[in-house]
Amino acid sequence: MCFDESPIQLIGEFRVPITPKPGKRYRYDSEYKRNGTANLFVMIDANRSWRKVKVTDRRANQDFAICMRDLVDGDYHDADKIRVVMDNLSTHTASAIYQTFPAVEARRILRRLEFHYTPKHASWLNMAEIEIGVMRRQCLDRRIDNRELLETQIHAWERRRTESGAQIRWMFSTDKARLKMAKSYPTPALNES
Template sequence: MLAAMLSAGKHAARKIKRAQILLAAHAEQDNARIAATLAVSESTVYRTKRRFVEQGLEVALAEQDRPGAQRKLSGKQEALLIATACSDPPPGRARWTLELLADAFVQLTEHETLSRETVRRRLAENDLKPWRKDMWCIPKVDAEYVARMEDVLDLYTQAPDPLQPVVCFDESPTQLIGEVRQPIPAEPGQPLRYDYEYKRNGTANLFVFLDAHRSWRTVKVTERRTAHDFAQCMRDLVDIHYPQAQRIRLVLDNLSTHTPAALYRCMPPAEARRILQRIEWHYTPKHPSWLNMVEIEIGVLRRQCLDRRIESRDRLVAEVQAWEQLRNASGARITWMFCTDKARQTLAKAYPVPTPDKAS
C-alpha cells in the first residue's frame, strides 16, 4: 500500500516522508540510517514509528493538529497595546513605530521584553498602522449641515417625476497625458507594458450630470471650469437635456461658481432669469461630497474609462462619449440606501441639541 502511494498520485510532502520512513523501518533499517537517508531528525523517525505501532497506519501518515505557540499577551494586555497605538506618540516623536510601542508596553506592564514581531501581529489583527496618517476634511456637523443633508436625502427618496427630475451635478479635472514611447501590447503570459516617461499635455475639465431616478448621465468636456462654462452647462440642462421639465431639482456642491449669480455675470439678465426659473437649487453641506450621487458616478467614470493615458482633448471627448453611451444603454443606476431616518439613527450623537427659548 505504501509503495503504491509513493508511485502514483499526488500527496503532501510530509505524508510522503512518513511513508518513506515506515518503508525503511519495514526493511529493518535503524533510526540513524533512516534519518540520514531521508534528511530528517531521528526524533521524527521515532515519533512516526511509535504512532504507527500505537494508532495504526492512517494516523501515522496523517498530519497532527498543531496547537501553535501560546499567545504572549492576555486580552487585557492586547487592549492596552491597541489603546497605546491609538494615543499620541511620546514627546519628540511624530508617530508610533513598532519599537516605540514595544518599549512603551514594557514600561506599562510587568513584561521584561516584547518583540517587534509580536507588536506587528497584534496591530495587524486589529487593522492598525499607527505610522500612517491620512489628510481628511472633517466637516463640522451643525444645524446648517443637518438641514442641507436632510434636504438632499429627502429628494433622493421622493418618487420619480418626469416634470420635476432630480439631477446631480459636479465637475472634475483630469490630466491629458501622452506617451513618449509606443506601449508594447499584451500577449499570452505578458501584460501590456508602457514606459514610465510621459508627456504632460495640459488639463481638461469634466462637467457631469446624473439623473437620480433613471439610468441617464452625460459628461461635457471643457478646457476650463469658469463661471461661463458653468452657466453654459445650466443652459444645456434646461434647453437640451430636460426641455419638457417644469422644474429641475438640482443637487450640487458649494463651489464659488456654482451659484445663480454666475448666470447673471455671464448672460443677459432676461436669459439668466429664464434659465433660473426652471431650476430649484439644493446644496449639499460643505465638504461631504458623499451626499452627492454624481460623485459615485465620477468614480465609475474614472475606473472604467479614464484609468489610462489619454493624450488630447479630442480623444478624451471621444472616449467619454463612448463610455456615456454604453453606460446609459446598460441601464446602470445608483441605488441610494441612506435616508433621513438612517441619518438620524447613525448620526444621532452628531445632531445639534435644540436650545430652549430663553424668552419663553
C-alpha cells in the same frame, strides 16, 4: 439631477508601449508627456438611467452657466423645475448665470432651476461623485493624450452606461444621515416643568 465636475490630465507617451501578451495588462513607461488638462462636467439623473458628461477646457463660471442652460433648454426642456444637487464650489451660483447671459435670459434659466447644496465636507452625498468614480475606473483608467480622444472615449462610455440601464442604488436613508451627521442636526431642548 446631480451635478459635479472633475479635472483630468491629458497624458501622452514618450515611447510607444509594447503590446502585452494575451491576458496580461498593458504596461506604461514611467516617463510621460503632459499635454495640459481638461475639465469634465458630470450630470446624472438620480431617478433614471441617464447621464451626461461635458468636456471643457476649464472650470469657470461661464462653463457652469452653459451647462445649466443646456440642461434647461436641451435635456430637460419639458420639465417645470429641475432640482440640481451640487457642492459649494464658487462657480455653482446663480450669479455665474447672470455673469454669462443677459439678465432676461439668466432669469428664464434660473426660474426652471432649484439648487440644493451638499454640506461642506459631505460632497459624497452627491451621486455625481459616485458616477465620476465609476467613470474613472471604467473609462479613464489609461493615458489619454488629447481632448478629441477624451471626448470620444467619454461619450462612448456615457452611451454604453446609459443604454445598459445603469443606475445608482442609493441606500443612504434620512435616519442613517441623522446618525452619521448628528452634529449637523439640532437637538431639541426638552422643557422639564
